[in-house]
Amino acid sequence: MTAGKTRRAGAQVAERIAFALIWTSALATLAVLAFIVLYILDLGLPHVSWRFLTSAPEEMGREGGILPTIIGTIVLTLGAVAIAAPLGIGAAVFLTEYTWESPVTRAIRFGAEALAGVPSIIFGLFGFIFFVTYLKMGWSILSGSLTLAIMILPTIIRTAEEAIRTVPNPYRDVSFGLGATRWQMVTSVVLPNALPGIITGIILAIGRSVGETAAVIFTAGTALNMPTSLVSPLRTMAVHFYILAIEGISLEKAYATGAILIITTLTVNVLANWLIVRAVRRHRRKS
Amino acid sequence: MEALRERLIGRALLVVACSVILALAIITYFIFQAGLPIIVRLGLDDFLFNTRWQPAEEGGSFGIGAMVLGSLWVTLGALVVGVPLGLAVAVFSAELAPEWLSTLIRPAIQLLAGIPSVIYGFVGLMVLVPWVRTHLGGPGLSVLTAAIVLGIMILPNIISISEDSLRAVPAAYREGALALGATRWQTIWGVLIPAARSGIGASVILGMGRALGETMAVIMMIGNSLQVPRSLLDPATTVTSNIGLEMAYASGEHREALFATGVVLFAFIMVLNLAANAFSRRRLQA
Numbered sequence: 001m002t003a004g005k006t007r008r009a010g011a012q013v014a015e016r017i018a019f020a021l022i023w024t025s026a027l028a029t030l031a032v033l034a035f036i037v038l039y040i041l042d043l044g045l046p047h048v049s050w051r052f053l054t055s056a057p058e059e060m061g062r063e064g065g066i067l068p069t070i071i072g073t074i075v076l077t078l079g080a081v082a083i084a085a086p087l088g089i090g091a092a093v094f095l096t097e098y099t100w101e102s103p104v105t106r107a108i109r110f111g112a113e114a115l116a117g118v119p120s121i122i123f124g125l126f127g128f129i130f131f132v133t134y135l136k137m138g139w140s141i142l143s144g145s146l147t148l149a150i151m152i153l154p155t156i157i158r159t160a161e162e163a164i165r166t167v168p169n170p171y172r173d174v175s176f177g178l179g180a181t182r183w184q185m186v187t188s189v190v191l192p193n194a195l196p197g198i199i200t201g202i203i204l205a206i207g208r209s210v211g212e213t214a215a216v217i218f219t220a221g222t223a224l225n226m227p228t229s230l231v232s233p234l235r236t237m238a239v240h241f242y243i244l245a246i247e248g249i250s251l252e253k254a255y256a257t258g259a260i261l262i263i264t265t266l267t268v269n270v271l272a273n274w275l276i277v278r279a280v281r282r283h284r285r286k287s
Numbered sequence: 288m289e290a291l292r293e294r295l296i297g298r299a300l301l302v303v304a305c306s307v308i309l310a311l312a313i314i315t316y317f318i319f320q321a322g323l324p325i326i327v328r329l330g331l332d333d334f335l336f337n338t339r340w341q342p343a344e345e346g347g348s349f350g351i352g353a354m355v356l357g358s359l360w361v362t363l364g365a366l367v368v369g370v371p372l373g374l375a376v377a378v379f380s381a382e383l384a385p386e387w388l389s390t391l392i393r394p395a396i397q398l399l400a401g402i403p404s405v406i407y408g409f410v411g412l413m414v415l416v417p418w419v420r421t422h423l424g425g426p427g428l429s430v431l432t433a434a435i436v437l438g439i440m441i442l443p444n445i446i447s448i449s450e451d452s453l454r455a456v457p458a459a460y461r462e463g464a465l466a467l468g469a470t471r472w473q474t475i476w477g478v479l480i481p482a483a484r485s486g487i488g489a490s491v492i493l494g495m496g497r498a499l500g501e502t503m504a505v506i507m508m509i510g511n512s513l514q515v516p517r518s519l520l521d522p523a524t525t526v527t528s529n530i531g532l533e534m535a536y537a538s539g540e541h542r543e544a545l546f547a548t549g550v551v552l553f554a555f556i557m558v559l560n561l562a563a564n565a566f567s568r569r570r571l572q573a
Contacts, residue, residue, distance in 0.1 A: 117496050
């Protein structure tokens with residue numbers, strides 16, 4: 001056997017080992033995902049009942065259900081999206097349709113990227129010192145929604161910008177050719193065509209809000225009462241789950257709440273994914 | 288009339304877009320304003336490297352040395368777990384996987400990213416903590432446990448950006464290497480990964496930021512002990528978990544010190560962001 005042949009054989013052995021490791025890593029990653037989901041569902045779903053979803057917690061959550069935390073999650077998330085969506089879509093329209101690359105757009109993009117990297121505990125600290133204390137909003141729906149809105153803003157801007165960029169340029173040319181103003185072109189041609197992508201971004205932002213704990217616990221509080229106004233404090237499902245688990249109040253209820261939490265976030269993400277796949281297909285058909 | 292309206296709309300959109308910069312500025316200002324005074328009073332050296340943290344409303348001792356060490360250990364550990372695993376999955380998805388499997392992996396990774404951090408922390412607490420306790424010793428609540436789970440949590444960041452940059456390597460590189468007689472693995476290791484290194488670097492830095500900033504999951508697994516960890520199996524505390532735990536009841540100087548901890552974290556994350564930015568800019572130029 002010549003030296004060249006041995007080297008070749010060695011390279012093939014190395015390749016086989018490397019590929020085996022890579023396959024193992026990929027399968028292990030999928031297995032971890034499956035394990036986490038199935039583990040929570042397996043131990044949580046048996047304790048989930050209609051009553052659990054529709055009744056108030058008793059004894060700090062040791063007994064009863066999680067209705068106020070479900071309502072709290074929905075209200076807080078809707079509030080955050082209602083604030084962040086117009087701002088984010090507006091920013092994306094500005095970046096794509098109303099300007100060209102300049103120091104201003106670079107600063108805006110840098111701001112969005114930096115904001116996306118800020119950890120949620122920092123948002124929690126900020127929301128507490130600014131909305132809760134400085135603006136005297138207290139632990140409330142308002143403080144929590146505003147904090148979450150800032151947190152999800154970068155996601156909405158980025159996805160909306162990408163979606164708007166996939167709208168083919170001839171559409172814009174035709175619209176201008178027919179005498180439309182830029183704003184008419186944006187509202188009647190660009191936004192409708194970019195809608196699936198924009199909605200995907202909003203759904204991802206909803207998922208992030210539903211699962212958020214650190215930024216919510218210091219701004220919306222941990223009150224277990226049903227919220228009655230914009231300034232009432234509330235507790236979201238994620239915060240409730242965290243408190244049940246860390247204070248050892250009730251493992252059973254923690255698993256059950258965790259199951260609802262993971263079903264919600266998975267549904268949201270699957271929905272977003274399905275929309276992306278559909279939008280990509282539609283885009284391919286067009287071009 | 289119409290032209291005026293158009294111009295107004297343009298201006299309004301500019302203002303809306305600048306809300307991002309405004310938000311970042313207000314966040315920076317308020318965090319620093321709340322935390323900086325105590326750092327100045329104690330001196331940055333003492334605050335960062337002193338390991339005695341004995342909070343009291345007035346006259347406590349505030350040194351975050353132990354937490355900084357805890358954060359560094361946990362973050363490094365997360366990278367040791369997450370980077371090789373994530374890179375392997377990225378290579379798998381971009382190069383090895385059959386088409387159908389590769390289209391399955393992308394959404395799966397997105398789901399992994401969508402799982403709330405409290406769920407990760409809880410599963411870590413219920414499954415990994417007892418496992419570490421019985422098989423490796425120690426209390427189970429430890430640097431190692433937190434690092435492993437954080438390593439999994441940063442996988443989506445590492446995989447998605449690394450995969451994108453692997454896919455962006457021009458086909459000619461791959462064909463050239465294969466034509467020269469390299470095996471597929473030699474091509475991946477010797478050509479594709481080096482060509483994609485700025486994207487991979489950016490993904491590692493972003494993953495690092497995510498691990499460093501994670502709070503709730505770490506609180507649930509690290510044991511929250513203010514001791515300096517002597518081994519991977521010791522409980523510890525991190526910069527983030529200490530803020531998360533003590534903010535609930537802190538007041539006075541103690542609260543100020545927690546905001547100061549936030550200042551340190553915030554500054555560090557911003558440096559990481561700038562570094563990631565520099566990496567990806569290099570990728571665009573290359």
